[in-house]
Amino acid sequence: MAVYFTSDTHFGDPRILRLDRRPFADLATHDAALIANWNRVVGADDSVWHLGDFALGPPRERVHAILAGLHGVKHLIVGNNDGPDTLDAPGWASIAHYAEIAVEGRGLVLCHYAFRTWNGIGRGVLNLHGHSHGQLRTAPKQYDVGVDAQGFVPVDLAAILISRRSRSAAKAEPSV
Numbered sequence: 001m002a003v004y005f006t007s008d009t010h011f012g013d014p015r016i017l018r019l020d021r022r023p024f025a026d027l028a029t030h031d032a033a034l035i036a037n038w039n040r041v042v043g044a045d046d047s048v049w050h051l052g053d054f055a056l057g058p059p060r061e062r063v064h065a066i067l068a069g070l071h072g073v074k075h076l077i078v079g080n081n082d083g084p085d086t087l088d089a090p091g092w093a094s095i096a097h098y099a100e101i102a103v104e105g106r107g108l109v110l111c112h113y114a115f116r117t118w119n120g121i122g123r124g125v126l127n128l129h130g131h132s133h134g135q136l137r138t139a140p141k142q143y144d145v146g147v148d149a150q151g152f153v154p155v156d157l158a159a160i161l162i163s164r165r166s167r168s169a170a171k172a173e174p175s176v
Contacts, residue, residue, distance in 0.1 A: 003103045004042055004072070004154035007051035007112065007130025008146035009034050010081070011066050012058030020133050020148055035069060037153040042072040048154055049099070051130040051145055052079020052112030060085040067091040075099070079112040079130060100125075103157050114142060128160070 010016040011031050017024060024030035042048055054076065055063045063085040067074065075094045076082070087095060099110040100119060107125035109118040114129040114136055121127075127142045134149035143160050147153070150163065 002043070002046045002156055004046060004048045004156050005051065005110075005128055005145040005160065006038070006048065006147060006150070006154040007077075007079070007144075008053045008133055008148060009050070009055070010053055011055035012062060013056040013081070022148070022152075031066070034147065034152055035066065039069075039071045041153055042070070044071055046072045047075065047093075048072040049075045049077065049101075049110055049128075051077045051110055051128060053081040053130060054079070054086045056081040056083070058085075060088075064089045064091070077110050077112055106157060108157075114139075114144070 011034065012027065014027060016022060017027060017030060022030060024033060038048075048070070055066060058066070067089045068091055073093045074091060076086070076092045077099060078087070078095065078097050097111070101108050101110065107120050107123065109115070109120065109125055109127045111127070111129055112131050114132060115127050118127050119125065121141060124141070128145050129142065130144065130146040132144055133146055134144055136144060145155060145160060150159075155163070
């Protein structure tokens with residue numbers, strides 16, 4: 001059983017294509033692509049921590065259908081755009097505003113929002129967050145797991161850690 005992280009899917013949100021310049025022709029294509037990406041990576045027994053802003057705008061039945069159609073055991077860390085239709089959807093294994101978990105022996109603090117400091121920061125605990133849509137400057141031990149920052153797909157801890165190293169290596173390489 002693998003553990004994945006994602007955030008800011010904004011299913012059904014008519015603003016998201018314009019605000020974040022997501023590369024999809026329309027909202028239906030956006031939602032279908034995110035669902036397909038999720039189900040391509042996540043298995044039925046895997047866990048997914050969605051760090052907020054799951055859906056905004058579609059009718060209650062559509063929110064429930066989207067959640068039901070996504071693979072895995074799904075946990076929600078509430079975001080600022082998660083309304084009653086998302087919070088009441090059957091299929092969440094847990095719903096909270098904040099969580100502290102361990103994956104592969106690594107402590108993680110999960111919240112929709114990025115922190116300046118958090119419990120265990122001095123002991124190597126990482127802060128995984130969303131909300132910023134890939135727009136915050138990176139900070140040590142802090143990772144944006146939102147779809148805008150992670151290729152529109154849920155990611156595991158190894159991919160999260162590699163993504164930072166890959167960006168650092170790219171910055172260190174001289175331009176030709």
